[in-house]
Amino acid sequence: MFSKILIANRGEIAVRIIRACKEMGISTVAVFSEADREALHVSLADESYCIGPAPVGESYLNMAAIISAAFCSGAQAIHPGYGLLSENARFAALCEECNITFIGPRSETIAKTGDKDEARKTMRAAGVPVIPGCDAVSSVEEAKEQAKQIGFPLLIKARAGGGGRGIRLVKEESELEAAYLNASREALSAFGDGGVYMEKYLYPAKHIEMQILCDNYGNVVCLGERECSIQRKNQKLIEECPSNALDAPTRQRMIEVAAKAAKAVNYRNAGTVEFLYKDGQFYFMEMNTRLQVEHTVTEMVTGLDLVKWQIRIAAGQKLGFSQEDIRLDGHAIECRINAENPEQNFRPSCGRITLLHIPGGPWVRFDTALYQDYFVPPYYDSMIGKLIVYAKTREEAIRKLQAALCELVIEGVDHNSQLHMELLSDPEFKSGDYYTDFMAKKGY
Numbered sequence: 178m179f180s181k182i183l184i185a186n187r188g189e190i191a192v193r194i195i196r197a198c199k200e201m202g203i204s205t206v207a208v209f210s211e212a213d214r215e216a217l218h219v220s221l222a223d224e225s226y227c228i229g230p231a232p233v234g235e236s237y238l239n240m241a242a243i244i245s246a247a248f249c250s251g252a253q254a255i256h257p258g259y260g261l262l263s264e265n266a267r268f269a270a271l272c273e274e275c276n277i278t279f280i281g282p283r284s285e286t287i288a289k290t291g292d293k294d295e296a297r298k299t300m301r302a303a304g305v306p307v308i309p310g311c312d313a314v315s316s317v318e319e320a321k322e323q324a325k326q327i328g329f330p331l332l333i334k335a336r337a338g339g340g341g342r343g344i345r346l347v348k349e350e351s352e353l354e355a356a357y358l359n360a361s362r363e364a365l366s367a368f369g370d371g372g373v374y375m376e377k378y379l380y381p382a383k384h385i386e387m388q389i390l391c392d393n394y395g396n397v398v399c400l401g402e403r404e405c406s407i408q409r410k411n412q413k414l415i416e417e418c419p420s421n422a423l424d425a426p427t428r429q430r431m432i433e434v435a436a437k438a439a440k441a442v443n444y445r446n447a448g449t450v451e452f453l454y455k456d457g458q459f460y461f462m463e464m465n466t467r468l469q470v471e472h473t474v475t476e477m478v479t480g481l482d483l484v485k486w487q488i489r490i491a492a493g494q495k496l497g498f499s500q501e502d503i504r505l506d507g508h509a510i511e512c513r514i515n516a517e518n519p520e521q522n523f524r525p526s527c528g529r530i531t532l533l534h535i536p537g538g539p540w541v542r543f544d545t546a547l548y549q550d551y552f553v554p555p556y557y558d559s560m561i562g563k564l565i566v567y568a569k570t571r572e573e574a575i576r577k578l579q580a581a582l583c584e585l586v587i588e589g590v591d592h593n594s595q596l597h598m599e600l601l602s603d604p605e606f607k608s609g610d611y612y613t614d615f616m617a618k619k620g621y
């Protein structure tokens with residue numbers, strides 16, 4: 178086992194990883210930007226290194242600074258968290274070259290799945306059903322030609338995409354040119370790659386994803402699904418496990434297909450296979466080669482600590498269980514608490530936390546890096562916490578989440594807990610009969 182791990186991230190996920198390390202008796206190294214000197218992950222870690230100015234490009238994405246911190250501290254492994262460098266194949270390769278264990282899949286796997294157009298081809302060849310669509314298109318003319326085959330409505334999607342960016346809905350041909358140019362431009366500025374491909378727009382559909390864990394010895398276990406259809410601008414807001422849309426045979430098929438997808442790319446460590454589910458059929462959308470924000474709901478229903486398993490796998494341990502051992506017991510729901518104002522077009526908010534009360538009680542979990550008097554800086558992702566509850570049934574879990582939200586007090590920044598209260602009491606949400614267009618239909 179490693180004796181020291183560097184955490185190349187910030188915020189709640191850095192705190193989450195540091196906690197797992199502590200419980201495993203592993204020393205922790207934090208890295209931080211100049212804006213994060215007072216951040217919780219820095220004070221919780223055993224040692225810490227400043228890696229540059231506030232903008233992520235100069236700090237949390239600064240590979241040379243992070244690798245240097247690993248060398249200075251003697252860390253044997255790097256956990257990248259999610260976002261930032263977690264799906265950067267170059268960074269994973271750099272770790273490999275420097276003899277530092279990257280806690281995640283091999284760099285070649287990241288490269289293969291990070292290009293979503295390439296991933297579609299790989300999955301199709303492996304017999305995994307993919308969303309009907311086309312390969313990468315390189316001009317408006319080509320897009321128009323392909324669109325005739327796919328039909329409208331369709332989506333133009335960035336091949337390097339992530340975080341819901343670089344995606345445009347095209348309802349009819351007249352909208353195609355502008356959408357193509359917009360998606361491509363957004364992709365170029367967000368990912369440095371303007372390449373796009375197209376997919377049939379599936380609706381009404383549910384976003385259902387499968388969590389997998391793979392060790393270095395060919396063992397692949399699927400830890401069940403997460404339903405993530407409550408999204409705003411293609412970004413998840415509420416996630417749950419299990420999904421009440423899946424019957425047992427469909428879940429079983431989906432588990433088998435997810436395992437097949439993992440094997441197709443020689444997968445290692447924790448990963449997620451995302452599907453769109455429509456009328457009893459499911460289609461591969463993309464593979465996320467990292468820990469997900471919403472891994473927590475899987476932890477609650479399986480009783481497995483995913484971060485600890487990531488570390489064990491990276492250290493060369495075998496999975497200590499097989500598919501038959503996995504039981505989804507009860508129901509968990511997570512809501513993402515974002516520092517933003519839903520009444521002002523979700524404008525991000527920053528400022529000093531003047532009052533903080535975190536809800537408690539049995540099976541209530543709040544993952545956050547906030548503390549009283551902490552200053553939420555303006556430079557980073559607006560997610561400031563995740564409220565997760567677990568109960569025997571979905572109905573009970575919703576009630577528990579409502580009670581916990583009522584108790585949550587965060588003053589000093591705008592946030593979206595009131596919006597979550599509204600969503601949770603919505604009859605359509607309660608019925609479980611909702612799709613990825615739920616938020617848009619409510620006018621969000």
Ligand code: ADP
Nearest residue numbers: 188259260261339340412413469470471558560
């Ligand atoms: P996930 O699939 O893990 O739920 P999303 O798809 O909602 O993540 O978010 C997409 C990307 O946005 C993630 O890969 C992550 O890079 C980034 N992201 C979201 N929240 C944060 C955060 N708090 N810090 C850094 N990156 C974040």
Ligand code: ADP
Nearest residue numbers: 308338339340341342376377378379384411613
């Ligand atoms: P990202 O890499 O940004 O996470 P995804 O390919 O996972 O992009 O898509 C993000 C979200 O966009 C999905 O969760 C889904 O709600 C929506 N979406 C993506 N592709 C389609 C499609 N072909 N039809 C309908 N909705 C889609």
Ligand code: MG
Nearest residue numbers: 339340451463
């Ligand atoms: Mg996705």
